[in-house]
Amino acid sequence: MxxxxxxxxxxxxxxxxxxxxxxxxxxxxxxxxxxxxxxVTVTAQASNARSDLDRQRDSNKVVAVQTSDAIGELPDANVTEALQRMPGVFITRDQGEGRFVGVRGIDPNLNAATINGVSLPAPETHTRAVALDVIPSDLLASLEVFKTLTPDMSADSIGGAIEIKSLNTLDYDGSPYKFTTENSYSELQDENSPKMAATMTSIFDLDGERRLGVALAVSHQERDFGSENIETDGSWEEFTAEDGSVGMGTTEIEQRDYTISRERTGVAANFDLDLGDDSRLYLHSLYSDFSDQEIRQRNSWKLGDERDEPETISQNSAQWEEAALEKSLKDRLEEQEIISVVFGGEHVFDPWDVSYALGYSNAEESEPNRRDTDFVLDSLRLGYVEAGDTPRMAVGSEDVEAVLNPASYVLDELVIEDNFTEDKELSFRLDFSREIDWAGKPSMIKFGLHARQRGKNGDLNASVYEGFGGDYTLADVVRSSVDYDLGAFGPGVNVGGLNSFINANLPDFELDETETALVSARDYAMDEDIAALYVMNTIEFDVSQLVFGVRYERTDFTAEGVNVVESEEPLPGAEVIADEVYATQVNFEKKYDHFFPSVNYKFEYSDNIVLRAAYSESLSRPSFGDLNPSPDKIEYDEGELEVEAGNSALAPYESHNIDFSAEYYAEDLGMFSLGLFHKSIDNFIVMSEVSSTVDPTRFIGNLSVDDAEVWQPINGDSARISGAELAWTQGFDNGFLLRVNATFTDSEADLGLDTRSERSNKIPMPSQADIVGNFVVGYEQDAFSMRFSAAFRGERLLDVDLEDAGNDRYEEDHLQLDLSARYRFDNGLQLSFTGVNLTDEPYYVHSSGFNGQYEEYGPTYAIGLSYSTF
CATH class of the missing domain: 1.10.1220 (Arc Repressor Mutant)
Structure with missing residues (x-):
C-alpha cells in the first residue's frame, strides 16, 4: 500500500x-x-482559462464555459469537437469526426441545443439530437453547457442544455478582423484538404448615442478522408456444425472501405443596435451548409442464415457451403443546410426590464440521386479463420479463382434514391423582470411566455431495379483493387465506370414495382407545438443566492404517415399501390402538459469556496425515429404478421434531478470542483417485441392473425443515473496550464419485461458512458504555445437484445490524443500545427467480445497561418 x-x-x-x-x-x-x-505571468492561455472560470463562478447554475479564444487553442474543426473538452461532455463520431454531443455520459438525444437562444432543429431523419459538426468553430463567441436548469430555460433537457453564442458586435472596439488559411493531411487516405476562414467586426456611430455593430464571419473547409471497416450484420450465436463441432458464429460479415469528400461552409451575420438608455435591438443569423460525398466499397460475406448449419465451426473459425459473396458500391451525396435567424430586443421601462425574441430555424437534409449497386456470386465455400476484433475471411481453395474474377459477379440489384428531410421551428419568447424587496433582501422577479412550433417532414423516394435485360457483370465496371488494410478485398467497383454504365442502360432495366412502392410510400409529417409559462425569483443574500420557480409546458403533437403492407391477401379498405402492396393513411394526435419546479442555491462559503445545490424536473421528448408514424416493415402471409414500426403514442422521458457541487477558486489561476448528481427517470424508452399487447388491426385491419412478431419502441418502467464530476484547472508560473476533468456515472434501467423472460430486466441506461474524461496540458512562453489533449469515453451499451443478453451490443472505450502548437509573430501573424487522433484510435463495437463493428480512420495533421488584429 x-x-x-x-x-x-x-x-x-x-x-x-x-x-x-x-x-x-x-x-x-x-x-x-x-x-x-x-x-504570475499572464499568458493568453491563462487569460482565456480565467475568463472561462469567472463566468462559471458568477453563474446561478451549474455550468461549464468555453470562450472562442480558448476554443481556438485546440485542434477542433467544429462545435462538437470543441465541446468535448468541457467537463462531463463526450461526443459520438461519424467517420472519426465528432457529430453528436452527450452530457454526463447521457444519450445525446436527451440534451437540448440552442444557438443565440433559438432551438436548433435536426436535419437527420430519425434523431432529435443535432449534429453540431455542421457549425464551424470559427463562428463562435462562446459555448456554455448548463447542467442544472432554471424556470426561464426550456425544460427539454435531461443530460444538459448546450447554448452556442455567435459573435456579438458590440464586444469589440474599432474594426478588428482575422483571416485564417489551413491545409490538413489525412494519413489513411493520403489526401490534402484546404480550409479558409475570416472574421470582421465594426461599430458605426449614429445619431445621438446610438451605435450599430456589425459582425461577419465566414468559414469554408474541404476535407478528403476516409475509413476502413469490418462489421457483423446481426448477432453471434451458438451453432452446431454438420460434423458435430460447436462454436459461436455469425452468418454475415461485411468489409467496407469509405472514401469521403466533406465540405462545410458557414456564414454568420450579426447586427446589434445600441439605442442608448439601456435599450438595444439585435438581429443574429447563421447559415451552415454541409455536404458529404461518400463512396463505399463493400464485400458482404453472406455465409448462411439462422437455419443453415456450417460445415465446421470452432470458437475462432467456421466454414459454410452454398454461401455467397456480394460486392456493392454506395455512391451517396448527403447535403445538409441549417438556417437560424433571431430578432430581438432588450429595453428598460423603469422599473421593468422587457426582452423579447422571435426566432426561425430550418434544417434540411437531402440525398439526391443516391445509387446502391450490388453484384453477387453464389454457391461458394466461404468462412473465416479468425473471429477477433477484425475477422479474417477465407475462401475454399476450389473457389479462389472465381472470387478473384470480376466476370463471376452478376449484377443483382440497383437502387436509386432521392430522399428529403426537413425540420423547421418558429419560436417566440417574451420576458419581464424587475427588482423587488423580499423580506428585506434584494431580489429579481421574472416571468414570461415562450412558444415553439416545430415541424418534421420526410419525403422518401426510391426506384428498385432487379431485372437488367442482359448478362451484366462486375467486369463491365471493375476496379482492379481497393486500398484496404483490414484483409484481402479483391476487385471493387469503378465509380465513374458504373455511373456511365447506369446512365447508358437505365431505360432497359426492369423496375421492381413492389419493392419500389414498399420503400417510397413511407413519407411522414410530424408537428410539435410547445407553449410555456414560467415565473422565477432570484434572491440575493449576503453570501448566497437563491433562484426558484416553476415552469409550465404544454405539448401538442400530431403525426401523419402511411401503413405500407406487403400481403398476398387483399387488405380491405386500403389503396393498392403495387402488386401485393397496400397503403392506408395513419393519423395520430396527442396532448400532454407538465409543471417543472426548480431550485438553484449558491453559497459563497469564503472568498475561495462556492457551494451549490439544485433540484429540478425536466423531460426529453422521444426521438423522431421512435415517433415516426410510418412503419419500416409490415409483412403479412397466410396469417403470419411481421412488423417493425415506430410508436407515436410514446410518452416523453421524465426526470427528477438533484445536484450538489463544491468549487474552490485559488487566488491565482486555479480551480478544483467536485459535483454529485442523481437523476430518476420515468418512461424510459426501449425497443420491444409487443405482439402480445398490440392490436394487429392497427396495421392490417380485419385480416386474421395466427402468429405475429411486432417490434416497437415502448415506455419501460424507470431508470436512474447517479454520478460524480471532478474538474481541476491549474496555472503555473513557468507557463504551464493543466485542465483535467472526469465524470463517473452508474446507471440502471428497468426493461419492464414479462417475468417469464430469461434475461434480466436490469440493464445499464442505453448510450450511457460510465466514464468521461479529459486531460489537457498547455504551455505558453513568449510567442510560442502548445496544447496536448486526451479525450476518453468509457464503454456504453448501444443495442439491447430482449431475448439474449449475450447479444447486447457495446461500444468499446475510446481514447483520442490530439496536439496543437502555435507561434505568434509581432506583426499579427500566427503559424499553427495540429495533429488529431495521433495514435489511430479505432472505433469498436462488440457483442460478448465478438466483432460488431471495427473501424479505423488514421491520424490527421494540419498546418495553418492566420492574421489577426483582435
Missing part, C-alpha cells in the same frame, strides 16, 4: 477528503512562498 507524507494510506482516502487535503496543502504552500514568487 502507498502512503502520503502524513502516513495515511493514499488509496484508502475518500475522494472528498483527498480533494480537501490537496486544496489545503496548496493554500499552505502558497502562503509560505516569498512575495516575489506570487507574481
Amino acid at each position: 502507498k502512503y502520503n507524507a502524513t502516513g495515511l494510506p493514499l488509496l484508502g482516502m475518500p475522494l472528498a477528503l483527498l480533494a480537501t487535503a490537496l486544496i489545503a496543502a496548496n493554500a499552505v504552500a502558497q502562503s509560505d512562498q516569498p512575495q516575489a514568487m506570487e507574481t
